[in-house]
Amino acid sequence: MATAPISAPTEGPIEGPTEGPTVGFDLDMTLIDSRPGIHACYVALAERTGTYIDADLAVTRLGPPLTEEMAHWFPAERVAAVADLYRELYPTYAITGTLAMPGAREAIAAVQAAGGRAVVVTAKWEPNAKLHMEHLGMAPDAVIGNLWAEQKAVALREHGASVYVGDHVGDVRGARTAEALSVAVPTGPCSAAELAEAGADVVLADLTEFPAWFAGYLPAARA
Numbered sequence: 001m002a003t004a005p006i007s008a009p010t011e012g013p014i015e016g017p018t019e020g021p022t023v024g025f026d027l028d029m030t031l032i033d034s035r036p037g038i039h040a041c042y043v044a045l046a047e048r049t050g051t052y053i054d055a056d057l058a059v060t061r062l063g064p065p066l067t068e069e070m071a072h073w074f075p076a077e078r079v080a081a082v083a084d085l086y087r088e089l090y091p092t093y094a095i096t097g098t099l100a101m102p103g104a105r106e107a108i109a110a111v112q113a114a115g116g117r118a119v120v121v122t123a124k125w126e127p128n129a130k131l132h133m134e135h136l137g138m139a140p141d142a143v144i145g146n147l148w149a150e151q152k153a154v155a156l157r158e159h160g161a162s163v164y165v166g167d168h169v170g171d172v173r174g175a176r177t178a179e180a181l182s183v184a185v186p187t188g189p190c191s192a193a194e195l196a197e198a199g200a201d202v203v204l205a206d207l208t209e210f211p212a213w214f215a216g217y218l219p220a221a222r223a
Contacts, residue, residue, distance in 0.1 A: 019115025021221045023214075024156050024180065025140070026166035027122035027129055028062045029188030030207070031104040032136065035059040037094030044093050045086050049074075061189050063168035065123050065148050090128045100136050101187060103207030107165070108140055110211040114218055117141040121155045121164070121174070123148035153178035162221060165210070169198040183213070 028034045042055035053073045061069070066086060070079045111118040119142040122129050126145025133143055144155040152174030156164055164175035167188030175182035176199055184200035185207060186192040192203050204210060 020111065020117075020218065021114075021163060022117040022119060022159050022161045023111045024119050024121045024152070024159070024161040024164040024175075025107070026063075026164075026168065026171045027120055027124055027132065029101070029167045030165060030171070030185060031101055031108075031120065031138070032098050032132055033101055034062065034094065034098045034132070036099070037097035038062065040097055041086060041090050041093040044089050045082065048085065048089070049082060051082075063123065063148075063170055063188060066125070087125050087128065090125075091131055094128070095131050095135050098132055098136070100138070101207055103210060105138060107207045107210040107214075108138060110214050112141070114214070117159065119144065119155070119159050119161060121147055121152045121161075123170075147174075149173045150177045156180050163217070165207075167195075169194060172198040172200050175200075181217075183210070 025031050039055045039059050042053045042058050046053040051073055058069055066083050067079050070083050074082050108118040118140045120129060120133065120140045121144050124145050126143065129145045130143050133140060142159060147155055149170035150173050152164070152171070156174065156178035161178065161180050163181045163183055164171065164178065165183040165185065166172065166174070167185050167190060169190050172182045172184060172195060181202065182200045183202045183204065184195035185204050186195060187206050196203050202213065204213060
């Protein structure tokens with residue numbers, strides 16, 4: 001149910017006007033349910049390093065940069081190295097276990113069918129984010145990684161996004177920093193109340209509600 005209303009990107013913005021608006025999407029727990037794959041990757045990392053990691057706990061707080069989670073389990077001087085190891089293990093353990101969130105494909109298709117662009121802007125390491133899209137057969141117009149919270153505004157502005165869709169209060173902050181409409185879904189660690197309190201302009205139950213909401217938003221976007 002809807003309620004009304006730093007890294008440089010590695011893929012360039014579109015040149016020239018488009019018929020529809022550009023919409024940014026977060027990745028983890030917005031477009032994809034990466035918990036099974038990430039859980040498996042943390043288990044493998046724990047085995048490889050001999051360090052205890054509560055994988056069940058780690059997958060309840062997806063969204064922030066990987067190094068923030070690693071800091072819970074490793075001393076500061078090891079965080080960068082184990083984060084690199086995790087990213088190296090990720091394609092083997094995390095890609096095939098990851099599922100598309102309900103309505104994810106339809107949300108991207110709704111934007112593209114309207115002549116707009118769907119861009120993924122995520123804190124995840126960009127090569128692994130692209131692997132997820134390829135494996136799940138999703139075809140956004142761009143995938144930009146390594147950006148979290150307010151940093152996401154860099155890519156959103158670069159691509160001219162007027163809407164950003166995410167599941168975390170950090171995504172709300174990114175949208176507002178970019179002066180884009182914040183559309184939130186409580187399918188990740190943050191509740192609908194938390195997302196609204198953070199300043200989301202629209203809160204949907206999940207992405208299955210996005211195409212209908214977007215159809216209503218289009219006339220105003222094109223005005």
